[in-house]
Amino acid sequence: MEYVIEMLGIRKEFPGIVANDNITLQLRKGEIHALLGENGAGKSTLMSMLFGMYQPDKGQIKLNGKEVKITNPNVATALGIGMVHQHFKLVHNFTTTENIVLGIEPKKGLTMDIASAAKRVAELSEKYGLNVDPYAKIEDITVGMQQRVEIMKMLYRDANILIFDEPTAVLTPQEIDDLMEIMKGLIKEGKSIIIITHKLKEIKAVADRCSVIRRGKYIGTVDVKTTSEAEMAKMMVGRNVNFKVDKTPATPKETILKVDNVSVLNNKKVLGLKNFNLEVRAGEIVGIAGVEGNGQSELVEAITGLRKIEEGKVFIKNKEITSLPIRDRIESGIAHIPEDRQKRGLVLDYTIEENMILERFNKAPFSKHGILKFPVIREYAQKIVDAFDVRAGQGASTPARALSGGNQQKAIIGREIELNPELLIAVQPTRGLDVGSIEYIHKRLVEQRDKGKAVLLVSLELDEVLNVSDRIAVVNAGELIGIVDTANTNENEIGLMMAGVKGDTTNE
Numbered sequence: 174m175e176y177v178i179e180m181l182g183i184r185k186e187f188p189g190i191v192a193n194d195n196i197t198l199q200l201r202k203g204e205i206h207a208l209l210g211e212n213g214a215g216k217s218t219l220m221s222m223l224f225g226m227y228q229p230d231k232g233q234i235k236l237n238g239k240e241v242k243i244t245n246p247n248v249a250t251a252l253g254i255g256m257v258h259q260h261f262k263l264v265h266n267f268t269t270t271e272n273i274v275l276g277i278e279p280k281k282g283l284t285m286d287i288a289s290a291a292k293r294v295a296e297l298s299e300k301y302g303l304n305v306d307p308y309a310k311i312e313d314i315t316v317g318m319q320q321r322v323e324i325m326k327m328l329y330r331d332a333n334i335l336i337f338d339e340p341t342a343v344l345t346p347q348e349i350d351d352l353m354e355i356m357k358g359l360i361k362e363g364k365s366i367i368i369i370t371h372k373l374k375e376i377k378a379v380a381d382r383c384s385v386i387r388r389g390k391y392i393g394t395v396d397v398k399t400t401s402e403a404e405m406a407k408m409m410v411g412r413n414v415n416f417k418v419d420k421t422p423a424t425p426k427e428t429i430l431k432v433d434n435v436s437v438l439n440n441k442k443v444l445g446l447k448n449f450n451l452e453v454r455a456g457e458i459v460g461i462a463g464v465e466g467n468g469q470s471e472l473v474e475a476i477t478g479l480r481k482i483e484e485g486k487v488f489i490k491n492k493e494i495t496s497l498p499i500r501d502r503i504e505s506g507i508a509h510i511p512e513d514r515q516k517r518g519l520v521l522d523y524t525i526e527e528n529m530i531l532e533r534f535n536k537a538p539f540s541k542h543g544i545l546k547f548p549v550i551r552e553y554a555q556k557i558v559d560a561f562d563v564r565a566g567q568g569a570s571t572p573a574r575a576l577s578g579g580n581q582q583k584a585i586i587g588r589e590i591e592l593n594p595e596l597l598i599a600v601q602p603t604r605g606l607d608v609g610s611i612e613y614i615h616k617r618l619v620e621q622r623d624k625g626k627a628v629l630l631v632s633l634e635l636d637e638v639l640n641v642s643d644r645i646a647v648v649n650a651g652e653l654i655g656i657v658d659t660a661n662t663n664e665n666e667i668g669l670m671m672a673g674v675k676g677d678t679t680n681e
């Protein structure tokens with residue numbers, strides 16, 4: 174039998190949109206199969222049907238050649254299908270083992286036999302090189318390790334078909350390399366894998382074949398070895414994609430943001446940012462490069478008002494904002510594309526319209542004498558939806574929750590840029606976006622710069638920082654290691670600085 178899974182002629186409709194229209198996906202035993210498509214193309218929907226969370230309106234799913242009806246996730250689990258979701262489903266004050274066995278706890282008499290469960294977890298961890306500590310609490314382990322707990326949940330239930338929904342979006346570069354190795358190990362043990370990812374480099378690194386869908390339709394399946402990244406990108410978006418950012422040299426003007434000797438405490442109540450100095454001028458993009466957790470979040474939170482400043486001062490256009498509340502900082506001209514789009518970016522139960530005016534609903538032109546002016550709000554939101562290509566079944570009146578992850582991100586970016594800020598802080602702005610959307614967002618950041626705005630870009634993707642920024646500030650352990658002109662540096666130098674080696678700071 175060649176295929177372990179076949180999804181044939183699958184159709185799924187949501188209000189106002191056909192999310193999957195006659196889609197085919199065939200998974201060979203022992204392969205890593207990438208599923209590629211633009212934001213909102215229908216990838217998660219397709220996988221949700223394979224995992225029994227939705228039912229197809231039409232089409233057939235076959236497991237080892239036999240048709241199956243996967244009516245809910247328990248059925249999927251019983252059939253040996255497991256899924257690691259984009260947002261993990263772990264109980265934070267439970268141990269790894271307690272999470273792994275949740276719902277199928279082994280019993281000794283009437284009590285839970287956690288020791289035998291922990292033993293099995295340790296065995297599986299050893300076998301697949303996962304390194305999971307059976308007794309560690311979820312809240313004490315890294316995101317990468319939490320993901321391994323999710324993988325372990327599948328293995329503990331003897332899953333043979335493993336679905337990964339954008340697994341690398343939340344990982345550091347090192348964790349990504351480790352995950353790739355883990356996946357290869359899983360294949361060696363006879364598992365078959367479907368991976369959703371927007372990163373063509375990753376597809377090239379691990380996948381055997383790649384199926385592409387565009388706007389809910391099946392485009393084709395290719396052999397990864399013999400297909401270039403550019404070819405896959407073209408299949409996905411239907412046009413050639415420019416991976417390099419076109420921009421002229423910056424012509425910076427007056428200083429917009431000044432961070433002067435700022436120190437803040439991190440969540441562990443130790444200094445997360447130490448005597449930090451940074452200036453971002455009108456008409457330039459300054460990128461912050463660093464390994465995750467080296468002070469980037471603390472810096473952004475100190476500027477936006479989400480974290481108290483212990484020492485030092487922050488200025489916007491010479492006006493001190495060190496102790497101003499968040500709302501006043503927005504008034505001073507700061508816009509912020511936050512790291513976590515679901516927690517800080519959007520209210521998921523609100524429509525796109527409501528989300529687009531979150532910070533300004535009580536102001537003209539959106540309200541008058543305390544009454545909201547819906548036609549004005551609708552028109553404003555629709556303008557952002559159109560300009561930023563936010564794909565939503567019911568236009569601007571779609572609830573944010575019904576948007577695909579990438580489209581949620583595009584909506585936030587649109588909202589913040591539309592504020593026409595003096596300083597735009599973009600934290601991981603293209604996380605989870607397809608290559609076509611990344612190209613577009615990068616263009617918009619450069620456009621802001623060319624309009625004379627100051628842009629602060631924080632990204633864990635070194636390629637992105639190098640591609641988009643005019644100057645790069647490198648952080649390590651909460652300290653500024655140095656600032657370099659992008660034109661005079663390279664990946665190696667930045668890499669060394671990220672590891673704490675002081676670089677050339679003459680152009681600071």
Ligand SMILES: Nc1ncnc2c1ncn2[C@@H]1O[C@H](COP(=O)(O)OP(=O)(O)OP(=O)(O)O)[C@@H](O)[C@H]1O
Binds near residue numbers: 578
């Ligand atoms: N529960 C739902 N209700 C209404 N519309 C939905 C629902 N789930 C998905 N959609 C819509 O179906 C389309 C496909 O969404 P899906 O999440 O499958 O895309 P995706 O390819 O996974 O995108 P991304 O890469 O951005 O995560 C989108 O237009 C989305 O808005």
